[in-house]
Amino acid sequence: MSGEPQSDCLFCKIVAGEIPATVVRQNERTVAFRDISPQAPTHVLVIPRAHYPNAAALAAAEPALAAELLVEAGEVAADEKIDGAGYRLIFNTGAGAGQTVFHAHVHVLGGTPMREGLV
Ligand code: 5GP
Ligand code: ZN
Numbered sequence: 668m669s670g671e672p673q674s675d676c677l678f679c680k681i682v683a684g685e686i687p688a689t690v691v692r693q694n695e696r697t698v699a700f701r702d703i704s705p706q707a708p709t710h711v712l713v714i715p716r717a718h719y720p721n722a723a724a725l726a727a728a729e730p731a732l733a734a735e736l737l738v739e740a741g742e743v744a745a746d747e748k749i750d751g752a753g754y755r756l757i758f759n760t761g762a763g764a765g766q767t768v769f770h771a772h773v774h775v776l777g778g779t780p781m782r783e784g785l786v
Contacts, residue, residue: 688701
């Protein structure tokens with residue numbers, strides 16, 4: 668069924684507590700945790716507990732949950748005190764765009780001046 672946990676998915680294992688993560692926020696539907704290989708002073712991933720392979724699939728299946736991911740990303744930015752200076756949200760989609768974990772997630776990046784440009 669759509670959204671069901673996948674046994675071979677790293678982020679489903681983090682949701683299940685089978686792999687440890689530094690969780691900074693969570694609720695019944697989402698989890699936010701620090702990226703294991705931070706690319707900026709603040710680098711947090713916000714994921715739905717439900718498994719969808721990417722942001723578009725999540726939004727198509729559960730638009731309210733996709734919106735909640737953005738609300739939580741904003742709360743992470745406020746908690747990390749990077750909302751004033753500005754921060755970047757990234758949804759890599761597809762291997763060619765750098766997606767390596769095929770469970771929808773948004774990167775929250777900030778705490779340093781961000782490079783201009785998108786690619
Ligand atoms: P993607 O490249 O798919 O957009 O992002 C996946 C992110 O997951 C990468 O930034 C990578 O550093 C992070 N990551 C991979 N494995 C782990 C892990 O075991 N724990 C945590 N916290 N982050 C991970
Ligand atoms: Zn998953």
